[in-house]
Amino acid sequence: MTRQAVVIGGGHNGLVAANYLARAGWHVTLIERRESLGGVVGRFEYLPGFASSITNSPGSFEGTILEELQLQRYGLRFHRPEATLLHPMGDSLFVGWRDQSLVKQQLDSYANGEYDRHRSLVGRLDALGAAAGMSLWQRPESLESVIDGIEEPWRSEFERDIVHGTLRELLDSALDSDEAKSLMMMLALNGQLVSPDAAGSAFGLMLRPISRASSATDPMGNGSSPLRGSVGLPIGSMAAIVDALVSSALAHGVQFRLGAHATELELNDEGRVAAIRLETGERITGMDATIATVEPSRLAGMLPADWQPETDRPSAPSGSAFKIALALDGLPDIRNAPEGPPPEALLEAQFRIGPSTDYITDAVEAGIRGEPSSHPIIWGLIPSLTSPGIAPDGHHLMSLNVWHAPHALGAAYWRDHGAEFADQCIAQVETAFPGTTDRIVDRRWLGPHELEAEFGLTSSNITHGDMLPEHMLNSRPGRSFTAALEQAGVVLGGAGAWPGGYVTGIPGRNSAARVLTMDREFAA
Known part of the structure; x- marks a missing residue:
């Protein structure tokens, strides 16, 4: 009899998990609250004609997963720029060349x-x-x-x-x-x-x-694949990874249920998940295993209040992510650019605004105090340089991921002050890339509460919790919570599970491997 699995959450980790289980012969249903797949890695239209992923993590996806799922067979292609990083340093510019x-x-x-x-x-x-x-x-x-x-x-x-x-x-x-x-x-x-x-x-x-x-x-026996960071920029932005994962999943029989918001996990008398209740009242039943990629405190909220009271139930993390998309009618200049390389070749690289250790420390500590940083840390990318179709002809999309805009200040604060904060961020970019401001024809920002509401990023925390030693290893998100979940037939597969956040796909692969291992142990 074909084994049945339900994956809760259609971000990149959920798609990875669904692919591995389907390739192992399982019948997989993936349910996703939004009407589109991929979460912050999927395609998002910021402005008419300007669409890319929220994340700016070129090269972060694990090479092992790319090879095992054969994603290049499903249209995934990469561009490997010679310059991989621009990091302005006050009076200089560090360029992360592949040439050591x-x-x-x-x-x-x-x-x-x-x-x-x-x-x-x-x-x-x-x-x-x-x-x-x-x-x-x-x-x-x-x-x-x-x-x-x-x-x-x-x-x-x-x-x-x-x-x-x-x-x-x-x-x-x-x-x-x-x-x-x-x-x-x-x-x-x-x-x-x-x-x-x-x-x-x-x-x-x-x-x-x-x-x-x-x-x-590696429990799946692959010891020869490349490390993440070596694969380059996906053509079509990071969203191209999601496109390939979706195509592969469909080819292997995964069924998608979009607009399906899971709100409750119902347990049977043995304490195992018997049904997943949706916001509409519909109940999904008959699964042999469930993988959940949602943030752990949200998952805990789906369980009965008296479930396993002795477990270390995770609490909601704090966070501070802020997103800005700039529609440009041309490319900016580069302050302190080295002579020789054309500006377009340099601007293909990810750039980071954090010019000194004092600057970085001040930004972080402002966020910890619950204050928006006056000089925020920014990770940016102009993905339209290597993926021309994501912006209209003659235009470019500058994608800025900004940190230390505390969610804890509240939705009303960010409605009133978000535009001002975006101006401060753009001013920092202008210092490093003169002419940026003059080339802006439109812009859009998403504050911490908008990111939370749209993508399920609790408190706008991109990693589902801090990645300090006490929050990692088998304490991510909590050793007794994780063990009790597995006894109930649920395996964690998102950024809240080991080894944590960022766009690697590893938690999704790990959750599928864990389900397959548990199934073999149960059968024995």
């Missing part, structure tokens, strides 16, 4: 020998990732057991630098220049309300090293 000799030249211009120090830091983190024995493909045991399993001298270094130490302390001990520290600080703190002076704040730098060390522990 050019990177060395820039880092050493900030401080003699800085490239070697940077490579040494990356090497240390890679060694820590290998020594820790963690895998992105399997939820680790507790933080305590991970530490106990690390051999010296790596155990002491892991505890000192990653668990108890701060990101600033790690960077200050390893690097000399503020420019190199800023590059790493932006990478570690992406989108989170976490201070670089908070214990455990360096954990964000461990995800890549853990990825490198993960192939040997």
